[in-house]
Amino acid sequence: MNLEKIMESVEFVKNKVKYIPEIGIILGSGLGDLAEEIEEKICVKYEDIPHMPKSTVAGHAGQFVFGKLEGKDVVMMQGRIHFYEGHPMEVLALPIHIMKYMGIEKLIVTNAAGGVNKEFNPGDLMIITDHINFAFTNPLIGKNDEKIGPRFPDVSNAYDKDLVELAESIGNKLNVNLKKGVYVMMTGPTYETPAEVNMVRILGGDAVGMSTVPDVLVAKHCGLKVLGISCITNMAAGILDQPLCHSEVIETSNKVKSTFTSLVREIIKNI
Template identity: 65%
Template sequence: MDNNTIIKSVEYIRGITDIVPKIGIILGSGLGEIAEDIENKIIIKYSDIPNMPISTVKGHAGQFVIGEFSGKNVIIMQGRFHYYEGNSMELLALPIYIMKYLGVENLIVTNAAGGVNTNFVPGDLMLIKDHINFVFNNPLIGKNHEKIGSRFPDMSCAYSEKLIDIAKEVSNNLNINIKEGVYLMMTGPCYETPAEIRMIRILGGDAVGMSTVPEVIAANHCNLEVLGISCITNMAAGILNKPLDHAEVMEISYKVKDNFKKLINDIVGEI
């Protein structure tokens, strides 16, 4: 990622607001409603920001929301970009670097995912303790800019143990039964086959989705603390005798939104 590309995007945002967000939040499919609770909010459409791609998926509003949430200055991605939309892996990292340059220190990444672990049920929330990059591509391929991060960033603790502990404590206080597991990213946009799901289970994946991993790699590259939360919106192919569709993802996301909002609100308050 070219440093000048990031700076142009950041300068545009700073020309609109002087708020310095310390926490970034990426909202996945059907989870965007939390942005409605932001106070003193400023909305900036991705399409207005230099160099930014445009989100094309239903359930993704396609905008930054900057303001106050649970007493903290935050920047929220209400909708994200995906590899399957034709974006390069490098471009998927751009919003993360923008948030870093704006002042973000902690990043909460959420997604809608398919449950691979047969102990999960639709509606479960899963803390991501690690991930598997099954896309066989990486947003850091190409020239490295030392102003952003190291050529060879460490990924042994890609998801912050400190933030995971906070999330566990918050979930206990709220009586929300939260799971933990490994998230595996596939390219999409088609859902996985039953054979692929069996393979993912053998490899150690508990949930599967089409996002998150490039963002987390970029966040580690620029030294952000990361918390990942998956909303298990459906059981993956072959577990239940039913076809998969995006409408189900949106429906389950809507059903769990209250617990999800409470969880994120209290986590942000404790960071």
């Protein structure tokens, strides 16, 4: 998406919100309740913003929530827009650009994911250390605007090592047994087959999902530092002899909600 369209979206949001957020947080499936804890809250629906579509997924409120949390000015995406909803990748890039041009310097990306690593259990929280892009496309494909970011961005440190260390230390402080691992993005909306999950494990993946990678690629392109956290809401296909369903994702997210909330709040306080 060109800079002119991005700035049209940004100006619309700036007219609704009169302060500069320093941290952005993307809340994945079932994790949106953290936005309810923001003070001095201002909500902006995605569908009201020029060039932004409406979120169509259950468990995603589909709005930016601006306000204060742990004394910091923040903006949260209460739900995200997914590739499988039929949007081109450039549309997935827009909310990241909006948060960037609103002022954020750091981005916390969260998601619900299927556990591929057999040592994981539903309800675990995993710090993302790297990712594999099995969407086989990229939101940065197309003409590049150097005003936004470089033609060939480096993603060797896609998930900022300092933020990973901070999250680990806070997990230890809160007595949360955080996992670490590689997140693999598939397009969805079908859950993966047992053979696909086995392939992901052989290739070094620890968790699998249908989001996050486009967000992170765009964030790195425009100079943001990123921390990624997956909530392992179910074991991926073929590990347990049971079918997968979205209601299980939401149910497990609700069970781990208090731990997730405490962790993210403490990270925000210490950034």
